[in-house]
Amino acid sequence: MAVETDVQDELRRLRTRIPRLTGSLAATVDGLVLAHDVPGTEAEGLAALTAAALGVAHRVTDAAARGEFRELLVRGALGYVATYAAGTAAVLTLLADDRVNVGRLHLEGRRSGARIAELVDTRIGPGGGRHSDRAAAVRQPPQPDPARRIGTLPVRAPHNGPTRTPRPEPGA
Numbered sequence: 001m002a003v004e005t006d007v008q009d010e011l012r013r014l015r016t017r018i019p020r021l022t023g024s025l026a027a028t029v030d031g032l033v034l035a036h037d038v039p040g041t042e043a044e045g046l047a048a049l050t051a052a053a054l055g056v057a058h059r060v061t062d063a064a065a066r067g068e069f070r071e072l073l074v075r076g077a078l079g080y081v082a083t084y085a086a087g088t089a090a091v092l093t094l095l096a097d098d099r100v101n102v103g104r105l106h107l108e109g110r111r112s113g114a115r116i117a118e119l120v121d122t123r124i125g126p127g128g129g130r131h132s133d134r135a136a137a138v139r140q141p142p143q144p145d146p147a148r149r150i151g152t153l154p155v156r157a158p159h160n161g162p163t164r165t166p167r168p169e170p171g172a
Helices: 004-016 043-063 102-123 131-134
Strands: 021-028 033-039 071-076 079-086 090-097
Touching: 004 021, 004 033, 021 043, 021 071, 021 102, 033 043, 033 071, 043 071, 043 079, 043 090, 071 102, 079 102
Parallel strands: none
Antiparallel strands: 021 033, 021 090, 071 079, 079 090
16 A cells, blocks of 8 residues: 555545644655645645745744644635645645634644654655754754843844934923
């Protein structure tokens, strides 16, 4: 049985476990579709956008020193898009309407992400995607600049705008 068939079965089971789930997609971190259940949505386009969002999410977690990427949740006016890491080679994206139980979405999304990671890593092998080196590398938090005082931000560019002079108070 191919890995795509096993992943598709996992997506079907996921749909039964989460009421108000409207779609699901498993893809490689490079944006190639492994399996999908996204009626009314172009799976290849969603996989490509998921890969782009994943790249940004990795950069944000790195910049904020929050460790390895785990999940991303986007809320729109009509519902949610949740993306979960599925090992180092795959990602799981879930679409849900606005009345979904977000706690249940996270619980089941994390479980399915772990299951898909097992399937992909045992059949395809871990890594291989553009973010595969992130799991192997141990991230150290950025070291503070000793010349900068605590609580100050680095200055990026001088302020060249007009200076404001205070108005004199009446009667002063």
